[in-house]
Amino acid sequence: AQSVTQPDIHITVSEGASLELRCNYSYGATPYLFWYVQSPGQGLQLLLKYFSGDTLVQGIKGFEAEFKRSQSSFNLRKPSVHWSDAAEYFCAVVDGYSSASKIIFGSGTRLSIRP
Amino acid sequence: EAQVTQNPRYLITVTGKKLTVTCSQNMNHEYMSWYRQDPGLGLRQIYYSMNVEVTDKGDVPEGYKVSRKEKRNFPLILESPSPNQTSLYFCASSLRKGLAGEYFGPGTRLLVL
Numbered sequence: 047a048q049s050v051t052q053p054d055i056h057i058t059v060s061e062g063a064s065l066e067l068r069c070n071y072s073y074g075a076t077p078y079l080f081w082y083v084q085s086p087g088q089g090l091q092l093l094l095k096y097f098s099g100d101t102l103v104q105g106i107k108g109f110e111a112e113f114k115r116s117q118s119s120f121n122l123r124k125p126s127v128h129w130s131d132a133a134e135y136f137c138a139v140v141d142g143y144s145s146a147s148k149i150i151f152g153s154g155t156r157l158s159i160r161p
Numbered sequence: 162e163a164q165v166t167q168n169p170r171y172l173i174t175v176t177g178k179k180l181t182v183t184c185s186q187n188m189n190h191e192y193m194s195w196y197r198q199d200p201g202l203g204l205r206q207i208y209y210s211m212n213v214e215v216t217d218k219g220d221v222p223e224g225y226k227v228s229r230k231e232k233r234n235f236p237l238i239l240e241s242p243s244p245n246q247t248s249l250y251f252c253a254s255s256l257r258k259g260l261a262g263e264y265f266g267p268g269t270r271l272l273v274l
Contacts, residue, residue, distance in 0.1 A: 089251055089265035090204070136203060148219055149194070153203040 048073050050139050052152035060160045061129055067122040067155050069137030078140040079120040081111055084154075085133045093135075096120065107131070132159045163188050165266035167252050173272045174242055182237045182269050184252030190263075192255045193235040194219070195227065197248040198268075204251065210235055242273045 051070045059065055071077055078097050082090040094105025101113040111122045120137060137152040165186045174180055186193065194209035196219075206219030210229040224246055226238040235254075239246060249270050255263035 089267050090253075091265070092263055138204075148209065148217075149206050150220070151196075151204040151206075153201060 048139070048141070048150055050137055050150050050152040052135075052137055052155045054155045055153075056156045056158065058158040058160055059127055062126050065122075065124045065127045065131070065157070067135050067137075067157070069120045069122065069152060070118055071120065071137075071139045071150075072118065073139050073141060073150075076141070079111070079113060080138040080140075080149075081105065081109070081120075081122045082136045082138065083107075083133045084136065090136065093122070127157075127159055129159045129161070132157055163264060165252055165254050165264045167250075167266035167269050169269060170267065171270050173274065175274050176243055177241050180239050180242060180271075182239075182250060182252075182271070184235045184237065184266060185233050186235075186254040186264065187233065188254060188256070188264065189232060190254040190256050191232070192257070193229070194253050195225070195235070195237050196251045196253065197221065197246075198251060199248050207237070207250075242271075244273045247271060247273045 049072045053068055080095045081093040083093050084090045093109050094103050096103045096113045103111050109124050111120055113120050134154045134156045136154045138149050140149045168183045191212045195207040196204045198204045205221045207221055207225050208219055208227040210216040213229050213232055216227050229235050249268050251268050252266040
């Protein structure tokens with residue numbers, strides 16, 4: 047069955063430290079991959095997306111993600127986190143071959159920032 | 162300003178009383194979708210629409226209906242709500258297929274007693 051796994055439920059990092067949030071997927075040959083951020087009490091905001099081409103994708107707020115087909119991963123990274131990055135992060139996948147727009151989300155990783 | 166609006170933002174109702182949550186976008190997007198968010202389960206797609214009069218089921222469509230009579234509106238209908246539909250609901254729209262949700266609405270928190 048198609049699935050998206052975010053193995054870390056909760057991560058705490060110090061302000062200024064680097065960050066990597068993991069995402070693994072089990073999907074078709076052509077996945078479309080996304081990362082979203084949700085601040086407390088807010089809706090979701092799209093951070094970045096991968097459809098094809100360069101496997102290193104730049105997003106907003108200084109985030110980037112790398113698509114590794116051999117590892118079925120799409121990990122999110124940021125070189126130096128800020129206190130305002132504390133939020134919940136969701137990885138999501140769409141089957142790129144499908145004409146539909148059916149999406150599977152991971153269960154999320156909550157990020158806390160240590161002052 | 163580009164936005165997706167949902168109404169109401171908060172709703173308390175009783176089992177079996179039909180309700181509609183409205184969703185509207187002002188960006189002329191073709192793709193719209195509905196999600197529910199529950200603790201520990203992340204977001205799950207309920208229904209999506211690829212254009213006017215074109216809708217399809219997501220992962221958890223049971224107990225929900227949708228319609229897409231106009232491009233800008235995509236209401237979510239609960240014909241006979243039950244307590245297990247207590248959740249946080251999000252509407253989203255996007256310009257292209259596969260983007261799932263380029264813009265999300267602010268959410269509707271529903272409590273079914």
